[in-house]
Amino acid sequence: MESMANGVTTQTLTEVVADHLRRLIHLGEVGPGDRLPAERELAEQLGIARLSLREALKTLQNDGYVEVRRGARGGTYVTELEVPVARWRARMRTVSGEFDDIIDFRIGLETETARLAAARRAPEDLAAVRATIEDLTVAHDRTAFRLADSRFHASLARAARSSRLGAAVESTRAELFNTHDLLPFIDPVQESVDDHETVFRAVEKGDVDAAAAAMRDHIEHTRTQLRAIVFATEPPSPESFGTTVS
């Protein structure tokens, strides 16, 4: 019965809430400069006591995700995320194999998502995916690009009619940090837009193998870009996004 010799523990509410909020930041649902709802309000939204939320915010504050200001214009604001990004880079460099492990996992999830989307696409799904690509094309700042990119993958998962794939894709994106906040140049952004279009056309045609292959290529591009960022000698500078930083 050696198989059950693991330790089991519970997370405190504080930890759960901190994870939840961190995840929203990683996913780009809220980004640098954004203000979270007031503590009392957010606590009510989440269905928890204010103290529990406050402790979670304290954790995020210590980890450099948010800063808290008091007074009339006060509130909890998402930072530029320099500290968390630096930590994430350090971890990806240090923990051997983790970086590629995450990318490999994403490839498995997203190629199958693309394949199913190509097989099952309905007209309204295609329209939704196309809309996210248009958003991506006209995105002029990090926030817009980030959201459009998230929505592309989410709408594809919806077209694939697979809730588990969709959820896993989202989790994995969260683990990879919100990558487009790191991309320093316009070129990989343009490449990314092209990739998305290639995937979309294959899905539109209903060509399952082409859709899977295009998605695989896209994520391999991501792997290359991210690897360059993670293992670069100079840290990335958020200001150098494209030419029109907000």
Next chain:
Amino acid sequence: MESMANGVTTQTLTEVVADHLRRLIHLGEVGPGDRLPAERELAEQLGIARLSLREALKTLQNDGYVEVRRGARGGTYVTELEVPVARWRARMRTVSGEFDDIIDFRIGLETETARLAAARRAPEDLAAVRATIEDLTVAHDRTAFRLADSRFHASLARAARSSRLGAAVESTRAELFNTHDLLPFIDPVQESVDDHETVFRAVEKGDVDAAAAAMRDHIEHTRTQLRAIVFATEPPSPESFGTTVS
């Protein structure tokens, strides 16, 4: 900020422990007739108080997973799982799309696992996979078959050098319940052995596409078999496994 309007909660230790044990049963790590360690011992292994464990066992007892006997030959024994299996079947029939959703997810995970295993296999990985197939071939009762099957997929994930894929494969197998406890006839078992061998040969040759395709076929066979079981008019009878029931 509507994106954060979800409720967050903690699980009690009791719930965590119950989930943990249920998972072990679903995965077949412990099967019908097996006795769990004594409460005091198991509590210590898990690093929790005995009362917390007892409450978890109470839950499993109510759900029909285990029965508790007192006295010298007392202890906690895994049942024949008739009640949980019946509930699982009912759920798969009722919740529209969930059955196929799980299978689709498995296909994404396991085809990529097979692909990576074929690309990265080392001699000792191949030996480990081959050993599980031999165990499978000579398995004469449900327990042996179940464990060998679990180990096949686990050893393949190890050959693929992807811990995330391995973990996700295992989680998904747990969600599908331990399927071979349900299989009523010897034929699908033989088919399953053949499938495993086909996957293995492709992995051995290093043919990534063939490995992925063979795995896809295997899981599609599983889909067909399970669908028959889930939507059968008569409930499955555990006694009819092969010809040599333990």
Next chain:
DNA sequence: TACAAAGGTACAAGGTCTATACCTTGCACC
């Protein structure tokens, strides 16, 4: 300068987990 909107602090009530001690059941063996 006073107000309002936000965060900061304090505290009591209730729930959960742990540790420990002790009771009860019932097979095995003399």
Next chain:
DNA sequence: GGTGCAAGGTATAGACCTTGTACCTTTGTA
């Protein structure tokens, strides 16, 4: 058929976590 003993069954006190409520402090702005 009684006794040992390995299990499960029960009770309780203390530590810790979560909640709800009330009140204080900071700071921009009218």
